[in-house]
Amino acid sequence: MDIRTIKTFQTIVKHGSFQRAADELQYSQSTITMHIQKLETDVGLKLLERGKKLRLTEAGRLLNQKADVLLKDYDHLNSSMAELVQGEAGVVRLGVMEPTASYRLPAIIGPFLQQYPKVQISIQIGNTTVLHQMLEEDQVDWVICTTPDTGIGHLFEPLFVEKLGLLMPDSHPLAVKEAIYLRDLQNENLLVTTNVCPFRRKLESSLLEKGGSPYNGMEIGNMAALKFYVQASFGLAVVPYITAVPAPAGTVLREIEDLDSGLVTGLLRKESGAVLSSASIKLIECLREGLTKPLQPIDSAASPIFPSISSRNV
Template sequence: MDIRTIKTFQTIIRLGSFHRAAEELQYGQSTVTMHIQKLEGDLGVKLLERGKKLKLTEAGRLFHQNADLLLKDYDYLHASMNELIQGEAGNVRLGVMEPTASYRLPQILGPFMQEHPKVKVSIQIGNTFILSQMLSEGVIDLAICSTPETGLEHTFEPLFNERLALLTPDTHRLAAKDLVYLRDLQHENILITTSVCPYRQKLEKALLEKGGSPYTGMEIGNMAALKYYVQAGFGIAVVPVITAVPTPPGTVLQNIHDLDSGLVTGMLRKQNGSTFSSAAEKLIGILRKGLQTI
């Protein structure tokens, strides 16, 4: 039993004759007859009583009543598969690191979702270490994060540098300096994120290498909250520029002269050449273009 024979049967019943059904379906009448014979053979029961006027058997009436639902389900499935193939539907599981998740992704993702309303996108937010693990375990399809520690399992495509700067209260001694160096942060109370945060790791390495250590630190688990703690006078912080613009009242944002361009951020994918859905490929193109133009 296949869809063509079911469609032929339903067309015969709707039009009342083999001849009319053959004309509408653009089949030869022998083909229509063969379809009905095959359908009855597959089902093992007679569906039509042939004569001057076609009559449905009891089995034919039952089949006719339920065949339309089957055809509608088939048409829906066929349309859904076409949408998936063309990238108009599907599921994409995306992992994103802050601040990209909050400050960049919404304006990039919004137009894509409006253009492709049947594509479902789920977003997991985490640091590079967690996102790498999720990618390895198949929890997400791709990640936007900083450079991973190893490239053995994944491929990494750099897209942009997340610029960093020093945020201080406007009454702080460093706020009046024309040029700030990492050594100027020595003995300061620096507000820092968690130990697995790549921004903290980059800062601590730079401070050790360029004379900004020792220092004291207060750990704040949420990067977006750092600027508010600076504003409240708890200390100073090295933050992604995008999170501190516009600068909160009572604070000053300054470049650190000997801190390099920022944290490299890019797209992390599995190295084994796993294929993406058409929807995912479309989204990858949008993300690449949107993040590279920053």
Template sequence: MDIRTIKTFQTIIKLGSFQRAAEELQYGQSTVTMHIQKLESDLGVKLLERGKKLSLTEAGRLFHQNADLLLKDYDWLQASMDELVKGEAGLIRLGVMEPTASYRLPELLGPFLRHHPKVKISIHIGNTTVLGTMLHEGSIDMAICSTPASGLEHTFEPLFVEQLALLLPEAHPLAEKPTIYLRDLQHEQLLITNTLCPYRQKLESALLEHGGSPYAAMEIGNMAALKYYVQADFGIAVVPVITATPSPPGTILRPIADLGDGLMTGLLRKPAGSPVSLATEKLVAIFRERLRGAAG
């Protein structure tokens, strides 16, 4: 069945004649006749009795009663597809690494969703390794994360550097030093995240390169919790600056002179040329505008 033939049939019933339906639909009368013939042929039943006055057959009455629902569903589907094509609707599956997920993303998504209320966003929080796997498997459409270990499968667009600093209790001896170096962390109780966390990986690599090893460590799986364990005097932690600004009462945030740049963060996406919705591209444009060059 062609949706146009159904609309033609319903218009004939509404107006009571082929001629009026042709005028309403801006068709030639022969086109209207052809539509009804095709519809009856497709259904294998007669819908209309033609005479001085049109009348519906039993099949015609049944079809007429249900055709409006079909047309409404079609109109809804057509409108939904139009909105999708225009970037006004759809689902964006976004992967995000901390601390961006908690500290940067909400203020970006709020205005976007207010301007695009029919766009749905599902957020998956994880480290770069997990998000890269999800992107490869098609579970997410893009990710905001650190530089991946390999760029062969996906494209990575750097946006900003997440700055790092040392958070420690105000009474800690290192708080009095004019300049803190990685070697000063030797034998300190470091609070660290899990082994897959890129922040921990960067810190451990820097410690090995600059003589800050060995050290004692207490692993805490949630990065957001680190500052509270420092506040409770369980140890010291190298944290993204944005997560400890302002620093919790009783703690102080200090730079580490030889830690180098922070962690590069950017957009991880499928290779160029992969299909992507217009809504996704609109959100990418906001990320580029608002996150590029952001500092911790």
């Protein structure tokens, strides 16, 4: 059985006439007859008895009852496939590092999901190392991360630089210093993230190169928590500006004069692999545009809830 012959059968039943069915479907009457003959051959039973009035056989009645559900499912499938082709629906698996995941992404994907409500976005949050592994294992389609250690087998597209600054209690002597240099952090108690965090690696290599060593360190596993530990006077922290503007009460955020520009962040994907869906391509275009624009403040009270998003902290 094919869909065309079933549609023809149902149209004949609706009108009680081969001719009227031919008129609606814009077929010749011979085509209508051929469709019914083929359908009866496929089924192996007679479906219609002709006379002054068409009459359904038992097999015809059963087929007519089931045809509605079948055709509705077929139309739904056709519609879903068309939406997938056009990028109106689909699933996009995205891996994102902090602070981009919390501070930049909501303002970008909110309008995107309003425009494409049938697109489902799965967001996995982790550091660059973890996300790189997830990309290798095909758990995500794209990754937003810092520059990877190697470009072999991958394509990396830089989008923006995450600027870094020194956050400290406003009572700290460096808070009133005219200019702060990395050497000024020597022997200070620095709050740092885990040793796989690219922001920590950036800071430590810069300290070694420019005389800010030795120093004391306290490891805080979550970057978002650093500012609260600074606020509680546990030490100083070099943090992305985006996470500490405005600075928490009792703290000061200052530039470090000789700390080179922050970390380059961009889109990472495999050089070869699965063909990306239209929805994935549309979202990436949206991310490219949004992540290269100056950040706009987010009104958390007005932020929409996105039920199609899942996240995993690493």
